[in-house]
Amino acid sequence: THFFAEARVTGQLDHPGVVAVHEIGTTKANRPYFTMREVRGETWAALVQQLISRSPDNAWGQLESGWSLPRFIDIWRHVCDTLAFAHARDVVHRDLKPSNVMVGPWGEALVMDWGLARVGSPTSPSSRKVVAGTPMYMSPEQARGEFAVLDARSDVFSLGLMLRELLVGAAHLNPKHSPQQLLRQAVEPIPALGTPSRPVPEELLEICRDCTRHSPADRPAHAGELASRIRDFQEGVRRRERSLSLMVQAEAFLLKADRLREGASE
Numbered sequence: 001t002h003f004f005a006e007a008r009v010t011g012q013l014d015h016p017g018v019v020a021v022h023e024i025g026t027t028k029a030n031r032p033y034f035t036m037r038e039v040r041g042e043t044w045a046a047l048v049q050q051l052i053s054r055s056p057d058n059a060w061g062q063l064e065s066g067w068s069l070p071r072f073i074d075i076w077r078h079v080c081d082t083l084a085f086a087h088a089r090d091v092v093h094r095d096l097k098p099s100n101v102m103v104g105p106w107g108e109a110l111v112m113d114w115g116l117a118r119v120g121s122p123t124s125p126s127s128r129k130v131v132a133g134t135p136m137y138m139s140p141e142q143a144r145g146e147f148a149v150l151d152a153r154s155d156v157f158s159l160g161l162m163l164r165e166l167l168v169g170a171a172h173l174n175p176k177h178s179p180q181q182l183l184r185q186a187v188e189p190i191p192a193l194g195t196p197s198r199p200v201p202e203e204l205l206e207i208c209r210d211c212t213r214h215s216p217a218d219r220p221a222h223a224g225e226l227a228s229r230i231r232d233f234q235e236g237v238r239r240r241e242r243s244l245s246l247m248v249q250a251e252a253f254l255l256k257a258d259r260l261r262e263g264a265s266e
Contacts, residue, residue, distance in 0.1 A: 009091060009117045017082025017111050039112070041105055044079075044162070045098030048072065052169045057197040069166075070237075071107065073204070076163055077230040078109040083159065084224035087152040092118045094150065096158035097137040098165065118150065135182035136173055137161050140214055143186035152222040159226060160211020160219075164193065167200045167208065189214040203233045 010018060019039055047067060054061035062068045079101055086093065094116040102110040116132050129145030139157035141149055165171050172190050173182055190212050193205060207229055213219050220226055 009114045009119060012089065012119070013086055013091065013114075015082055015085045017078060017085070017109055018114075019110055019112065039102050039104075039110060041102045041108075041110075043099045044075070044101035044103055044109075047103055048098060048166050051166075055169070055198060058199070060198050072166055073230065074234070075101075075103055075107065075109045076159075076166070077227050077234070079111060079162075080159060080223045080227035080230065082109070082111045082223075083152075083155055084222060084227055086117075087155070087222040087224065090120050092150055092152060093155050093158075094118060094142065095133045095137075096155055096162070097134050098162055101162075118147075121151075131183065135179055135186050136171060136175060138183075138186045139216070140187045140189075141216060143183050149216075151216070153216040153219045156211050156219050156221075156223060156226065157216075159223060160208050161190075163204070164208045164212065167198075167204060168193070168196050169198070201233070201237075203229075203236075207233075 010020075014020070047063070050063055051061065051067060051069070051072065054063060060069045083093065083096070091114075093111065093114060095113060096111070100111065100113045102112055104110065130147035131143065131145040133142055135143060137158045139150075139154040142154050142157075161172065173185055177185070193208055193212075196205075207226065211219060211226065220229075
C-alpha cells in the first residue's frame with residue numbers, strides 16, 4: 001500500500017536528513033502503522049515567510065532566533081545533501097516543497113513525506129500519464145505526467161524553486177490559483193529571474209537559473225552537484241571575509257606606523 005511504501009522508502013534512507021523508521025506492522029485491528037521519532041521544529045516554509053516579513057526592500061533582516069539568509073542557504077545545502085544521498089540510491093522524492101522540510105531547533109534539516117518517492121527506474125517505457133505531487137513545485141515533466149522519464153533532475157527543479165522563492169521573496173506561481181490552473185502553468189517555462197529587491201550574490205541566482213531550466217537535460221544531474229556548488233560559494237564568502245579582515249588589519253597597522261614615523265620626526 002501507499003502507507004507501507006512510504007515507510008519502506010524512508011527506512012532505506014539511513015541519513016541524518018531523513019527521519020528513521022523504527023518499526024512497521026499492523027495492529028490487532030489489522031490497521032497498518034509505522035513508528036518514527038518525534039520531529040520538533042518549524043517548516044522551511046514558515047521560517048522563510050518570517051524572514052521575508054522582517055526583510056525590507058534593499059536589506060535582509062534577521063529573526064530573533066538568529067536565522068538569517070546565510071543560515072537559510074546552509075539549510076538548503078543540507079537538504080541538497082540529503083537528496084544527493086537519495087539520488088545516489090536511485091530514489092526520487094517527487095514532492096519536494098518548503099512545507100516538506102522541517103528545520104530543528106539546532107539547525108538540523110529533515111526532508112519529510114517520502115510517500116510519492118519512486119525507487120529505481122521503470123522496468124519498461126510507458127506512455128501512461130501519472131500526475132502526482134504539488135503543482136506549485138513540480139518540474140514541467142512531472143506536471144505533464146511523464147512518470148517514466150522522471151529522475152533526479154525533477155527533484156533538482158523543485159529544489160531550485162525553493163531557493164528562488166527564498167531569494168525573490170515570493171513563489172513563481174500564484175498559490176491562490178486552482179490546482180488545474182497551476183498544472184497548466186507548471187508545464188510552461190518559468191518567468192525569467194530578474195533582479196531581486198534585496199541584495200543576492202550572483203552565484204546563487206545562477207544556481208537558481210540552472211536548477212529551473214525547462215529541459216531536464218540542461219539542469220544539474222543530481223542534488224550532489226548543487227551541494228558542491230553551495231560549498232564552493234560558502235568557501236568563497238569565507239575567503240572574501242578573511243581577505244577583508246586582513247585588509248582592515250593592514251590598514252590599521254599602516255596608519256599606526258605613519259603616526260609613529262610622524263612622532264619620531266618631531
